[in-house]
Amino acid sequence: MFTMKLRKATLTIATGLTLSLALTACGGGSDSGDGDGKITIGIKFDQPGVGLKTPDGEYTGFDVDVATYIAKELGYDAKDIEWKQAPSAERENLIRNGDVEFVVASYTINDERKAKVDFAGPYFLAHQDLLVRTDETKITKAEDLNSKKLCSVTGSTSAQNVKKELAPDADLQEFGGYSECLNGLQSGAVDALTTDDAILAGFAAQKEHQGKFKLTGLKLSNEPYGIGLKKGDKELQGKINKALEKMQKDGSWDKFVKDNFGSANYKNEPAPEITETS
Template sequence: MKLHKASAAAAAALVLALTATACGGDSSDDSKDSGDGGGKIIIGIKFDQPGLGLKKTDGSFAGFDVDVATYVAKELGYDAKSIEWKESPSAQRENLISNGDVKFVVASYSITDERKQKVDFAGPYFLAHQDLLVRADDSSITKVADLNSKKLCSVTGSTSAQNVKEKLAPKADLLQNGGYSECLTSLENKAVDALTTDDSILAGYASQKEHQGKFKLAGLKLSDENYGIGLKKGDTELQTKINAALKKMVSDGSWEKAVTANFGPAGYKNEPAPQIAEGS
């Protein structure tokens, strides 16, 4: 009798095992999906750049880079709910890509020869220029040489600030803060006369509701910054798909709509969508 019970139990266990194998033999985790569609996709963005990539107080994300990334993800087969946003500070972008922590990075990421040694780029999807942000009622700064008698603010270690200080206006009084928000406060309080970085970033700050009407861009094109989407080096298949998505975003009007929505309140005169460079 005991033997019969044991045999029955063994048989039942075997049936369960076979059933489980038939129904769920694929043990892959959808959350780590490596193909297009299904599962989730991890995309790197900035969390602290209004107008480009900003994590809002309610936990949602907004900005031009966010809109571009969301559009591209959709073309790859991922809806907005499948996107996991990962903060990607400038100094960490290459490592995040190389280590596979993100599928790609859309974070005011200028394409440079040095960076192309470590990662590949799709795009460019936006052409920015280094510019100055000044108070709306200030007409004393119309060219970069005017900074020689002015106080200029930027972020510590900023290449934009050094470009002005070393090459364009060496007599400018340069103040470096930990973040652009601090510079903006100093500019509003007249502690400094101008803030410098990419015009897209400046327009993003000026477009914030609490800042509208207080500041204006000087409209100086002090450098060319072609923003690209960074991805793992050698992934030509993904690069081709992203480039196709970017072209579609421009052709169907979504690109221009995103530019207007994110930068429009600052009166920002953006460049036309740049030509996609195959094999960026």
């Protein structure tokens, strides 16, 4: 009798365990995950309006909204995202080393980078511009930078563009983050900060900076932002492109632009056509 009861109890436990495992497999997690239901995405941590980690540990900005939308289309909830800082000079390494699934970090598509990584998109078209102090009157065109101290970020296309094409005699100072350039601009240590207009608009729109800085409105280059991913991963590229197309069609793209750049009166370009498909 005791043996029969033990067998029944064992069978009940085994059945319950099997059912529990089946329910776990069917519910809640991602259906396209990496095994632990998490996805790691590279973003900028120091670009207000684009990609910013706030003092209380929140992540905000246009790139964050775009990345969250893509992750959802791939099967991940916002809580499943692990954000990793992706400085300009480290983006390719993070992708190639597999430290991130993809990078959404004001990442301009160009041939030099496409030799190392693949892109999906583009999902946004920015232009290189200059941020100056509101009382600045002598910088009205790119050539004016030749006699000025200019700040940019190490590894950015903006810094390279200035030295090669726009103002080769500018006193270019490169730092690891935009916040250092902004501090230099505010203190008078540098005369201008150059990067993409979307990033500059984000800085200018910050409450503590309002009224201190202005954009010159110079469209010095075209900067198509793409989603960086491991070279040869055509399956992921296709899935992300599909998510970007849906994001444009359902109105989410316009909402993200308004939410993040609206207060800066930033005149953005329309959503660009997706061209990175192979």
